[in-house]
Amino acid sequence: MTPAAEVGLRRILAVVDLLMDAVIDAVDEETLVPVLLPLLLGAVPGDSIVWSPHAGTTERPLTVPAGLLSQDIRDAFDREAAADSLVLHTTVGPGTPMRRSTLQTRREFHALAAYPDVYRPLGAEQQLAMSFPAGRADEPPRKVCVVISRDGSDFSDDDVATAALLRSRLTRVLTRLAPAGPAPPPVTRRESAVLTLLARGLTNQQIAHRLAISPRTVDKHLEHVYAKLRVGSRVEAANAWLTRDAAAVRPVR
Structure with a gap:
């Protein structure tokens, strides 16, 4: 195993450990997410992270740093999201971990209508986004999108691999923490x-x-x-x- 591969393996194992530690004391998603977000930023380094339930729900995004999304930024995002290929990947697409740079060039990104009102104020020159189901199979479909942003260098292949590992764990954890639906009526x-x-x-x-x-x-x-x-x-x-x-x-x- 090469030194780089060893570092990657240790990093992945550390990610699993930190996620499991966070889950031990969690009784529901509301308790888990505020503890989890800084840990995710440590696993996939960035300047900020947004945890956003699927569009159409009444749940508000959670962010680190807190209060990252002003109402003006949220309104601008809602207006322009349909033209953003990374947003489409996480909302109607497969939701696998994806770098913005994989989908569009820097020039294409800066040409987005949302760039001056959403991404530039956030310093989100580089982004890694993913989404995953978060709920029980017998409930209405629910999806959570996670976006990590930074202003410096692009995300690496190791960052994408770590995000993929996290995605599968998060799906299982949130399904387990989801409240059980009402019991079916008894059989006569x-x-x-x-x-x-x-x-x-x-x-x-x-x-x-x-x-x-x-x-x-x-x-x-x-x-x-x-x-x-x-x-x-x-x-x-x-x-x-x-x-x-x-x-x-x-x-x-």
């Missing part, structure tokens, strides 16, 4: 009977015959349990009924 005794027979491979007609109800009523019961078990097919319902924790689906008496 009759729905339980329908599910049990479904899991044994019986058709709707056979289930109706066994339970002395109409096939249409079986359809209605299945429609309800699909929603309660958060599934979309007979196979998924049967599997969920067989494998899901019994306490979560105990039939109502």
Whole structure:
């Protein structure tokens, strides 16, 4: 292993350590992020960092230094963001760690309408941005964008690799910290009977015959349990009924 590779490996391991240390005492995202942002700036060095929830939410960006984004800067960004290729990469694109210099030349960057009102006041001549999902799979989609900016030299390949490592860890951490959604309504005794027979491979007609109800009523019961078990097919319902924790689906008496 070359000396440069060794340094890169030690840096990556240090990033993992600092992230895990930050997470130990965190009980939710609101607690974690203010502690995490300075550590991220230490892992991927820059002059500032912006943690911004996906557009369309009511959540405000968090920054280091604090109060970095004035209302005028935010208004200008909102007006001009749709023409910025780096913003598009993190909002509608894949969101992988990306240097601004990879997407556009310095001249193209300075020609952006947002440059004089947003990026120049921030001293953001060089930027590294990424985005990642931040929430549970059963919730409405939510994405967080992280942008690190600096006024000096461009970000290195090691910076991009470190950001990629952080991105995967952050996704897992924020999913774990996301509050659980409301518990699904309990399965009734009759729905339980329908599910049990479904899991044994019986058709709707056979289930109706066994339970002395109409096939249409079986359809209605299945429609309800699909929603309660958060599934979309007979196979998924049967599997969920067989494998899901019994306490979560105990039939109502």
